[in-house]
Amino acid sequence: MWPFSPSYPERTLRDIAGQTFDYVIVGGGTAGCAIASRLSEDPSVRVLVLERGKVRDHWLSRIPLISGSLLGGASLFQLVQRLSEQSERQGGSGSDSDDNPDGNGLVTAKHRRADLRTAEALGGASRINQMLWTRGAPGIYNAWAEELRHPDWSWEKVEPFFRKIEDAAEEEKSPSRRRAYLGRGGPVHLRKHEPQFEMYHHVDKAAAALGLPIDNDVNDPDAPASGYFYLDSTIDKNGSRHSAYSAYLPKKIALERRGRLTICTGVVASSWKSTHPSNVSGGTRCDSTFIKAEREVIVCSGAICSPQLLMLSGIGSAKQLEPLGIPVHRNLPGVGSHLSDHHGLPIMMKVPVAQTLHRLQSNILFAIWQVILWIWNKTGILKSGTTATTIYLNTSHIDPQTSIIRPGHASDPVFSNPALPENVPDVEIMVIPAGTVLDRFQGLPLCSFYACLVQPRTTGRVELASGTDPELSPPDSLPNPRRPARSRRGAQSPPFAHKSGYRHTAELFYGPGAQAGHSSIGNWRDLDDAELDAFATDTVQSVLHLGCTCRMAPEQDGGVVDDRLRVHGFRNLRVADASVFPRIPAAHTMAATYMVAERCAQFVADEWKEA
Template identity: 25%
Template sequence: MIFLGLIQFLLAFDAATSQMAIVDRLLNVYAKMGFTYREERFLDNLPILDSYDFVIVGAGPGGAVTANRLSENPKWTVLLLEAGIEGNLYTDIPALNIIFGFTNYNWKYVTESQPELMCRGMTNKRCSWPSGKGVGGTTIWNGLMWTRCPASDFDEWEAMGNPGWGYQSMLKNFLKVENVSIPELRDSPYHSTTGPVGVQYPFRTQISDVFMNAGREFGYDWVDYNNPKTPTGFSRTQISARNGRRVDAATAYLLPIKNRQNLHVLKNAFVNRVIIDENTKTATGVEFVKNENTRVVSAKKEVILSAGTFNTPKLLMLSGIGPAEHLKSNGIKVIQDSPAVGQNLQEHISPLTVVTINSSISYNIRKLAPIIMPAFREWVSNGGGILSSNVAEVIGYVKTDPSLSKPDIEMIFSPVSIAADDGILLRRYFGISEETYETTFAPINQRESFTICPLGMYPKSKGEIRLNSSNPVDPPVIITNFLKEPEDVKNMVDAQKLVQKILETESMKKIGARLYDKPVLGCEEFEFGTDEYFECSVRTITMQFHHQCCTARMGPNPEDSVVSPRLRVHGVKNLRVVDASVMPKIPGAHTMSVTYAIAENAADIIKEDWNNEL
C-alpha cells in the first residue's frame, strides 16, 4: 500500500512539480519500509578559508573530477562551490530519473520562443531545457547513457587547432574514468576496469530484444559502439551505474575523498561573479552567496569555471568577459572583449516518434503499479529489477546515407511512450503543451506503445547564450536556433523515414508495430509520412537531450573561441573553464562521458602548467 500511495501521488502530480516535495515523499516511503539513508555526506556548515590555491565553480563532472585530481597534491588547497544540494537514495535509482527534473535539482531553464523554427507544440512555444543543479551536476538525474562518439570527432577537434585533444589523448582519459562490469568488454583495449565510474547494461525488457533483433534484420550488427572500430550498429545501452545503482560525479569522484583535508566542498553556494583585477586582467577569486550572506574567497593560483554550458558563459559575462556591446547594454564594465562567449550553442535534437503495437510487452504506469513494491525491494536488496532500467535500453547507430563515413543518427529505444502515464508526468517533463498532448496523444493513453527517438548526431544549427540582466539571479537567455539550417531539417526528415523502415522488419511485424499516425496538432494539413509532414512534426515537438555544449569553445583564435587548447580564458590570467562548454563542436555522443574525459585531461594540463612554474 505504501507504493500504491506513491503511484497515486505521482498521478496527482500538480501539487509538487516545483519543489523538493517529491524527494521528501520518496524518503518518507523509504523510512516507513524500515530502511535508513544518510543524505548529508558533505557538511552544509563547513568553515571556509579566506583563500585557496584553486577555487572551482560547479560540482558536475567537470568540477568534481578537477577537484579530485588537483587535491591529490597535498600542498594544494581546493574549494569546490556548488549552487545545489546533494543527491539522495532516490536519485540513485535509474528508472526515476525524470522525476527529478521537476525538483530543485534542475535549473529549469527554458528557451526563447522561436515558433518559426521549433517547439511550436511545447508549453508557451518554448522548449524546456533541463540542466543539473547539485553535487554531481546533471549526472545526478540524467539518463545515464555512456557513449563516446566516433574517434574522428576528437581528431577533428585537434585539427581545429587544439593539440592534445585528438582521439588517442581522449581514449587515455576515457580509460582513466571507466570501470566496466560488462563481461564481454572487460578485456577490451577500449575499456577499463580501474576507473571510478561504473559502466554496465541496464535492466533488459522483452521488448528491447525485439528492437535489437529488428536492428540486425535492418542490416546492422550488434556491436560495442564505444569501440572505435565499430561505431555503427545496435547495442544494449551502456550506462553509468554499478550494481544497478547510478554512479554520478559525486559518487565517483568526491565521496571517496570527502575526508581529504585540503579539499572543501561547499553546497548551496551560489556564485555571483569572478573577481578580476582590471589592471592586470587576473582572476583573484569569486563572490558567492551562502545562507543569504555574500562573501568573497580568494584564489592564489586559479579560478576554474565548471558551471556548465549555460552558467559558465553567464558567469563570464557577469564578470566582464564577453561581447563588449552586449555587456555594455546590461551595464557591465568590459574587462575583456571576448565575442565568442555564449556563442556556438549546440545540442542534439529529435522528433518524438511513437510506435503502437498489438502485443502486451510495453510498459505504462498502470502495469507498473502492482509490481512497484517488490521492484523497489529488489532494487534495495541487490540493485536488480526494472528500477535499474534507465528507460532507454537500446541504442542503434545508423546512417541516413550508406556512403557516409560514420553514423549520423542515433536511434534511442524506450519501452514506454509519451502516453504511458496519461500525460501526467512525461509530457510535462518534455515540455509538451497540454493542448498538443490531449489532441495528439491522449487517444492512445494506456495503449501498448513504445518510443524510438532518432537523434541527429551532428547538427549544423547553432544558438547562443545571452544575459537577461546584470542580476546574477536572473536565468540566461537561451536562443537555440534549432532547425535553422536546411541540412538539419533534411536529417530529421530522413531519420523519421529510417524509423518507418525498421518497423517493416519481421521482428516488428510480429508485434504489430506501426508508427502512430494521428497528425501532430498543427500538422493536419500535411499528408502523414510526407517530407512536409515530418518537417512539421519535428518543428512542433522538438525533443532535446541535455547535451548542450560549446558556448565557451576552445581554440587558438580569441576572435572565435573563448579558451585556449589549455583551457585558459583568452586575455585573462589565472582563469580556466573545464566543462562541456569548451567543446569546439558537438560530438556524436551523449556528452556526459566526454565531459568526464575533458576534465581528466584538464587536470593533467593544470598540474603540468603549475608544476612547470615551480
C-alpha cells in the first residue's frame, strides 16, 4: 500500500549493459508500449524497451483536459518542440488537377516554420494528445489495399485488430448497436461524453441545415463517411486519461513481468548494427554501450526519430549519408521521405465565456472547483478533452456556391458508402470550445471551427542535422497545402456559425472574413480565391499527425518496409509506428498507430513461432 508499494521498475543504461535480449524495442511511445506488452505475454522471451523519456506518472497527468494541453503539458512531461525547416522547393510531389493543374504547388508558407510538439515519456504522444479515437472510414484501408497494392491491409484485415485493442464503455443510448462493432475487453478504454456546452446544440442544427448526416459514432463502419459525429476518447472507467502507458505497460504489468520485460528510460539509441553478414541478428547502440537482440530490433520512435535512427545506422539515401561521413549500410532513398501531416486552418468566433473552456482561465474559483469535482467523482469540465464532436467532409460532394451537400448525395448509397476509397473525407472540422492559435489571444472567449485537410497532396522529408549526434533533432521540411480548392472549402466554414442561430451572440474573430477586413460572419462569399489562399497560407498549422517517413511500399517506389513491416534488405529489423503508413489516414492517427503495433506484434510472434 502506498507509500510502501514498489515503484515503477524503470532501469538505467548501466543496469542493462552487457545483456542480451530476444527483442529490443527502440521507443516506448504509443506503438512501442503496445508491442512490448504483447511480446512479453510470452514467458519464454526477454523484451527490452528503450525510451528517451521517463514514466512521469503524476496525478495531474491523468486529468484528461489538463494533460491534453500542449502548454500545460510542458510542466507534466518533457515536452519536445521542433520547428520545421522552410523548403527551398517551389513544387510539391504528386499531382492534383482539381487544385493545381500545372502540378507546381506551394510547399511551405513563406517565412513561416511549423511548430511540432510531442512528449518524451513512457506512452509518448498518447500522454498529451486529445485522446480522440477515430479508426477512420473503411475506405481508407481499402485504398491502401487496392490503390497502393497492400492487400493484407484492407479494412477486412485490419478491423479485427481495432476490436482487439478496444474496450468500449456501454452507452445508455445505444449499447447494443455499439456492441456490434466496437471491441470489448481490449487494453484501451474508450468513453463517449456528451458535449458540455450549449453551443454544440447550435452546431447540430447548422450541420443538419447544410445537409450533413448526424451520426452518433464516427467509429461505426457502416456510418456515412461524411457527416457530423460524436467522438470516442481514450478515457478509462475511473475517468482518467488512458494512454499507451496506462493501457499496455502500467506498473502492475511491469512488476509482474520483471523477469522478461525490462523498461530502460532516460536513454537514447544512437544506431542499429547488424552482427551477422546476412543481417539475421543485430542490436542497438546507446552511447558507447551495445545491446544485442537475438531475434529482432523493432524501431518505434515516431515519424521523425525512426528515420533518424535508420539514417544514423547507414540505412537511407547514400546522397545524404555520405556527405555526413556515415558509412552506407543500405542505400534506401525512401528513408525520411514522403513526410505527411494533416494541415489545420484555425477559424475562431467570440462567444459568451460560459460557452468556452476559457472560463477556467477567467475564474480561478471556478477552475479550483472543477479540479475538486474531478478528484471527487470525475465530473465537470476536466473529465474530457477539448473536442467532443467533429465534421468529416468529402468536398467533392459539396456545392461550391453554397457549401451545402449536393442534393441526394447524403442519402445516395454510392456517395455515402464508407467502404469506397473515393468517399474518404478530405476535410475535417473539429468543434472546439477554445481558441486554437497557441500563445495568442489570451483571455478572449473563443470557440473554433478547426478545419483540417486530412488528405494532403504534398509531402516533406526528414534529413539528418548531424551524422554523429542522435540528441540533435533532425530538420524536417513539413508539407503545407498547395493553393488548393479544398483549402478554400475548408476555410469557408463560417457558414456553420451563420446557420447555427449563434449569429447574434457570436462574432467571427479569426478567419478568412476577418482576415480580409469583413465584420459580418456571413460575408465569406465576398472573398475571392486570392484572399482565401492568403488566409490558408498565412495561418496553416501542423495538426501533429506526422507519418509516412518509413512508409510501407516496394523499395523501387520509395518504400522502406514491406507488408510485414520489415526494413527492405533486413530479416530482423522492423519499423512499427505512424512512419510506416503507406498514406496518412484521413482520421486522427492514434487508433491506426495502435493497429499497426498490434499487427507488428502478431507478425513477430507468428514468425518466431514458426522458426
